[in-house]
Amino acid sequence: MRYMCAFCRLPETHSDEDQVKQYKNLMEKGNAMACKQLACYYANGTMGMPQDWAKANELWLKAGELGCAEAYSRLGYSFSNGMGVEADKKKAKHYYEIAAMKGDVHARHHLGCIEGQAGKHQRAFKHFILAARAGGKDSLDVVKDWFTKGFVTKEEYESTLRAYQTCVDEMK
Numbered sequence: 001m002r003y004m005c006a007f008c009r010l011p012e013t014h015s016d017e018d019q020v021k022q023y024k025n026l027m028e029k030g031n032a033m034a035c036k037q038l039a040c041y042y043a044n045g046t047m048g049m050p051q052d053w054a055k056a057n058e059l060w061l062k063a064g065e066l067g068c069a070e071a072y073s074r075l076g077y078s079f080s081n082g083m084g085v086e087a088d089k090k091k092a093k094h095y096y097e098i099a100a101m102k103g104d105v106h107a108r109h110h111l112g113c114i115e116g117q118a119g120k121h122q123r124a125f126k127h128f129i130l131a132a133r134a135g136g137k138d139s140l141d142v143v144k145d146w147f148t149k150g151f152v153t154k155e156e157y158e159s160t161l162r163a164y165q166t167c168v169d170e171m172k
Helices: 016-028 032-044 053-065 069-081 089-101 105-117 121-133 137-148 154-171
Strands: none
Touching (some): 032 053, 032 069, 069 089, 069 105, 121 137, 121 154
């Protein structure tokens, strides 16, 4: 018996071309994760796809609209760094906010960075705390750093560390 994907129940592919074809078929059926994965192939120029950030951004937008929070986060990254689009910090923040509201921990961390750079330290703190409590190691490191510098209380750091550990344990 051939291996079947536990999620989409399609047979295992044996070539990059077959894999891309399978993702394209899933994307046409409205599969957000297939759309996101194809966008990653375009962004990286892998699996026989040409590197095309504009196409990647188009597919990430479609995947986001289909419900993929990570796709919105990647779109935020594109706008933040001018990858296939003109750099636009407002649009980057907008897409990071959408992704964060949908539960993307990395987007929440990026929002903390954006708010911190803008001098809005209280808002940044809240983003980092939320991301750390949801399992974001980078955000936990920021909270720890802020604790050692005296910007975060011992109680805030302890409760964040406990929530982070609980989240990590649940993921194991």
